[in-house]
Amino acid sequence: MTQLGAEVVVSNPTSKKTVNTGTVFADNELCLPVKVFYGHLMDLKERVDAIFVPRIVSVVKKEYTCPKFLGLPDMSRALEDDMPEIIDTTINMQEGWRQYMKSVLELGSRFSSSRMKVMGAYKNGVTALRDYHHHMLSGKTPIELLEKKNFSAQKPRLKVGIAGHPYNIYDQYISMNLIKRLKGMGVDVVTAEMIPDSVIELENSRLPKKLFWTYEKEVVGTVYHWANNKSVDGIIYVLSFACGPDSLVQVLLEHELRKNNNVPMMPLVIDEHSAEAGLITRVEAFVDMIGRKKESLVC
């Protein structure tokens, strides 16, 4: 969009204010990520002419993202009567590539009448995204990549996998700096992004019925992969309270881990009332336990 001449404003990083505002505007029963999203909308509301809230229906054929993503633009419009225009480009891979490209061009045509220019900007965007994915496979977390930081653990004694949705794990406020905290405890952290898609697919093929939520497939594939090759000492599964898909996926994960009976997993349920002290206590206890388990195995 910047290349096409639009001035792009990104909402401020999540803060207490974001969560509080979002919670005021949101319906009680909504999951934390949507409440946080509302907070970000309100942060932008007075500052922009339009807000880009794409309707991401599907990113893989025959699969969906999450129902909430399907309704997000309409929910955004319903927030207040004087919302700025919501640009709701629909991304639906169930309708195929041709339709996808049409959506991209339609979005681009708002900013530039030249198709060439739009395609050029699109290609540059895709290249940037690919580079980013590539870097993550090397073991860097998105926070480290985007903010050019390095939280590497000093002489890591343990390795913990963090499973869950990126918008929870990589939002430093929402996850209460979970990754940084773990690394500070001398724990090395791995996440889903460090596992190639082909491995995720392969692990998912063991399910009798294919999951129809792409982002849940990522969670399942990741945890199954860690559990089967025992590449981590423990797994922390971050999920938001009232998350629909995760409520069922949790069963698939726990079932598999109990069957293998060797990689401990701690579900960490977060909502707008989660407090830092509670999180730290639980994470510390978990790290102590997997540490003791590892020592006892060595002896």
Next chain:
Amino acid sequence: MLVASPRMGHVDILLGDLLERLGIEYMVPPKSSERTLALGSKHAPEFSCLPLKINIGNFIEALENGADTLIMAGGRGPCRFGYYAEVEKRILNEAGYEFEMVVVEPPSMGISKFLGPIKEASGKSSRKIIKALKESFPKAQAYDMLEKYVLQNRCYEVIPGSTTKAYKQAMDVLSNIKSTSEVEGYLREAISVVDEVDKDPSRDVLKIGIIGEFFILLEPFANFDIEEWLGSRGVYLERSVYVTDWIGPAGENPVGGASPSEIVELAKPYLSHAVGGEGLQSVGHTIHYARDGFDGVVHMFPFTCMPETIAKSILPRVARDIHIPIIHFTIDEQTGKAGIATRMEAFLDLLMSKKRARAGN
């Protein structure tokens, strides 16, 4: 083989009819009760939706009573219901139950995934199964039409409870239907049974539309028998969803009335894309009811239900724009009847005073 299914409204009658035609022995689990829900809540994940919990309770009670095969519908998302069967199977296995599970996927996922499991369970050919479906379906529709008629007429009854009593007799009449040609005759007879109830047509009734999630709307245990409760308080009811409209071939809603395409069109200014389940329909039907001059809308759905939570986030704006009062009920295992009754009474009072104020002007 003794097959059992979860309970949901009168679905057991419809499924029983179909399975009988296919020569499969069928058992109806005990009526959903506090025990059913307690069993389900014990085994199901904490914030899974209520239908899953009741399903699991039904299955456990069926297995306790001797069922060895469980039948369940599948789905292709994005609503969680599509993955219920898979999760239920695991939960029950983990709890130590032994059984076979027949999962019937919707025909849109491939005809073999729809017919295959039924073929395997019944040993009948596809042709015979389709024939049984074709015979069973009009009968199922008759049950829905009768139900709709009861919802519209209970509000006029003179003796409390008389309509419910007649409804039970009328359902027995429908159970005589053996072939499609008999449907019309028996349905007329069933309706005349309901018509015999003493009515007071001059009564000042409120008109309310009920919208929301399918299971909650159809299962009286899950909705605290809200339809009977409202009807006996003089409320004329329409409901956004009926069993056969839901499972029937897409394109028409012969029982409910409004066609799906019309509903989608009505919802468009507020929700322009399907969000799974009945989320879009809840928004569309609300506008439809407002247009038909209804006094209010009751929205019911399970706690954490994704499609309906989306609808609930959008409906307040719809209500503001087109001036129709909506009351929302989020239901989970903690919900009590008294709480619903209190809120509903207040809602009815408000609607009535609003209606009288309008009439006075």
